[in-house]
Amino acid sequence: xxxxxxxxxKNGVLDPQGKAIEGALRSLxxxxxxxxxxxKFFEVEVDAADEASAEATVKAACDRLxxxxxxxNYRVEIAR
Amino acid sequence: MKAAIVVxxxxxxxxxxxxxLRLAGAExxxxxxxxxxxxxxxxxxxxxGGFSYGDYxxxxxxAGRAHAMDAVRAHAARGGLVLGICNGxxxxxxxxxxxxxxxxxxxxxxxxxxxxxxxxxxDTAFTKAYAQNEVIDVCVAHGEGNYFADPxxxxxxxxxxxxxxxxxxxxxxxxxxxxxxxxxxxxxxxYSDTRNVLGMMPHPENFVEGLxxxxxxxxxxxxxxxxA
Numbered sequence: 001x002x003x004x005x006x007x008x009x010k011n012g013v014l015d016p017q018g019k020a021i022e023g024a025l026r027s028l029x030x031x032x033x034x035x036x037x038x039x040k041f042f043e044v045e046v047d048a049a050d051e052a053s054a055e056a057t058v059k060a061a062c063d064r065l066x067x068x069x070x071x072x073n074y075r076v077e078i079a080r
Numbered sequence: 081m082k083a084a085i086v087v088x089x090x091x092x093x094x095x096x097x098x099x100x101l102r103l104a105g106a107e108x109x110x111x112x113x114x115x116x117x118x119x120x121x122x123x124x125x126x127x128x129g130g131f132s133y134g135d136y137x138x139x140x141x142x143a144g145r146a147h148a149m150d151a152v153r154a155h156a157a158r159g160g161l162v163l164g165i166c167n168g169x170x171x172x173x174x175x176x177x178x179x180x181x182x183x184x185x186x187x188x189x190x191x192x193x194x195x196x197x198x199x200x201x202x203d204t205a206f207t208k209a210y211a212q213n214e215v216i217d218v219c220v221a222h223g224e225g226n227y228f229a230d231p232x233x234x235x236x237x238x239x240x241x242x243x244x245x246x247x248x249x250x251x252x253x254x255x256x257x258x259x260x261x262x263x264x265x266x267x268x269x270x271y272s273d274t275r276n277v278l279g280m281m282p283h284p285e286n287f288v289e290g291l292x293x294x295x296x297x298x299x300x301x302x303x304x305x306x307x308a
Contacts (some may be wrong), residue, residue, distance in 0.1 A: 014262070015227065016188045065145060067175065069136055070181045071228060 001046045002079040003058040007067045008039035042066060051078045081106040081305045083124040086152060088113045089172075095162060095286065097165065100285040101126070104301035113146040113266035123308035124161040127168030129221075129283060139182060139224045140167060144174030153177060155293055161307060162207055162277040169269070169279035175218065178270055178279045180229030181236070183220075187263025190223040194294075195270050195282055198248040198288075199258045204271065205307035207280045209299035215252045216296040218282045223279040225278040227270075228262035234264055244269035244278055 015042050022036040036049050044061065048054035058076045067074040083106045098108045101124075118125055132143035141151070141225055150173070154164050164172040172178040176272050185191060196217050199210040210216065229237065237243060245268040249261045255265050259266040261281070269280030284297030 006100065014183065014226075016184045016186060020188055065137070065141065068141070068181055069184065070179075070230070 001048055001054045002047050003044040004077045005042040006075045007072050010073055013071045054078050081123050081308045082121050083108045084122045085110045085209040086148045088132035090132040090134055091128050091130035097128045097285040100288040100301045106305050110173045110308050113148045116147050118151050118155055125155050127164040127171050129166030132167055140174040142168030147294040149175050164279040169281055177277055178183045180231045182224050183228045184224050185226050189258055192221040193262040195220045196248055197234040197245040198252050200243050204275045206303050213306040217294050218284050218297050219286040220282045227267040242271045243267055244271050252300050256297040
């Protein structure tokens with residue numbers, strides 16, 4: 001089973017990298033972008049019997065390593 | 081004083097901190113990150129600066145979950161002293177031994193310069209050789225030193241007197257210019273609730289000999305050497 005994990009910075013947490021990307025887009029002449037927040041994306045291959053246990057495993061991985069929940073949120077999607 | 085320096089793949093300041101500790105009179109050994117115990121009689125565990133695991137995932141994230149960190153956690157729980165410098169501070173935050181997180185510098189650049197710090201308290205095992213509010217001249221070298229914690233955690237740190245050092249100007253004033261990485265409340269270092277764990281971004285070990293430009297970092301190692 002495949003899981004997709006998206007880790008993003010929580011609202012209100014300053015994202016200097018996102019700001020830099022925003023500036024670079026502006027300097028490329030790409031208009032109409034109001035803001036950029038940078039995050040991380042993980043593709044995880046899970047060895048699990050069913051979706052529920054796959055999700056539980058990946059959530060544990062997020063809580064313990066993939067995300068720092070002091071400043072980051074995560075979202076887990078199990079690929080069907 | 082017996083100090084054990086925990087070395088991870090990518091640590092690179094372990095020899096400097098060993099030299100600083102030895103100059104202060106400490107006995108120093110190094111411990112590889114796969115070890116599950118610190119040497120018997122260890123008084124102080126040190127997490128040195130560097131780029132453990134190439135800063136993969138987040139600075140200090142992978143090192144913070146190494147086997148040796150369980151030993152460091154147990155040592156801290158027994159009241160043992162723990163010092164984390166730069167990447168070591170990031171590892172302490174990632175391992176849960178200290179609260180908060182070190183974010184990318186607000187100016188986005190790696191900063192590497194001399195830095196004056198204000199010593200917030202001189203009654204801990206790390207700072208007895210300094211005076212309270214003394215301004216010391218050391219160095220910083222990091223890309224992710226921007227201290228962040230949620231408002232409740234920050235209020236708790238301040239309320240419990242757990243800020244160890246703050247970035248300041250030469251006169252000891254906490255200016256925006258002196259706080260170049262953008263840390264909340266100009267925080268350069270914090271203690272655990274029992275003040276036996278210290279994490280700090282600046283490098284006191286850079287300035288322990290006049291030949292290299294300063295000696296203000298000595299006080300920290302001398303304090304530690306006398307602490308046990």
